Amino acid sequence: MHILARSLFRMGLLLAISLMGALFVGHSFAFAGGGDTPSPYSISVNGTGKVSVSPDMAVISFTVQTTDTTAKLAQAANADVVHDIKVALTDSGAGKSNLKTTYFSTYPEYDYIYTEDSYIGEEYIKGYVTYHTFDFKVYDLDQVGDIADLFVENGANYINNISYAVENTDKAEVQA
Numbered sequence: 001m002h003i004l005a006r007s008l009f010r011m012g013l014l015l016a017i018s019l020m021g022a023l024f025v026g027h028s029f030a031f032a033g034g035g036d037t038p039s040p041y042s043i044s045v046n047g048t049g050k051v052s053v054s055p056d057m058a059v060i061s062f063t064v065q066t067t068d069t070t071a072k073l074a075q076a077a078n079a080d081v082v083h084d085i086k087v088a089l090t091d092s093g094a095g096k097s098n099l100k101t102t103y104f105s106t107y108p109e110y111d112y113i114y115t116e117d118s119y120i121g122e123e124y125i126k127g128y129v130t131y132h133t134f135d136f137k138v139y140d141l142d143q144v145g146d147i148a149d150l151f152v153e154n155g156a157n158y159i160n161n162i163s164y165a166v167e168n169t170d171k172a173e174v175q176a
Contacts, residue, residue: 057141065131100135
């Protein structure tokens with residue numbers, strides 16, 4: 001009987017030690033962030049920073065559109081206008097290094113020949129259209145209007161938009 005009591009006591013002691021170990025491990029996971037419940041020993045912080053920054057550059061988007069009887073002639077006419085714009089940029093001191101092509105396309109333009117008795121016409125190629133769109137970065141914001149005028153005066157058909165931006169946002173992000 002004495003041996004049986006000692007065995008039960010040992011089993012009870014082992015069970016108690018096992019339960020304490022399980023509690024300790026569970027508490028360790030919660031403390032280390034392993035559980036779903038936040039630990040009473042942790043701090044959580046969230047925040048938002050805002051800063052206003054004035055633009056230091058502008059981007060002028062413009063398009064040169066030309067039309068001619070063949071694709072080759074439409075592209076050649078477009079290249080002539082683009083050349084004139086690049087020369088004008090260089091002559092003005094603005095330079096052409098900040099000029100970047102963003103879109104180029106040549107495609108046929110269709111028309112139809114209608115008969116007196118029908119609204120259904122015979123399709124034919126009327127000519128070819130070439131579009132060449134550019135972005136130009138301007139760092140002297142006082143020159144934006146003059147440079148946009150320069151593009152139009154030298155053959156650009158469209159000023160698509162002028163957008164203002166901050167070129168390097170790293171300093172503002174750190175400040176925020």
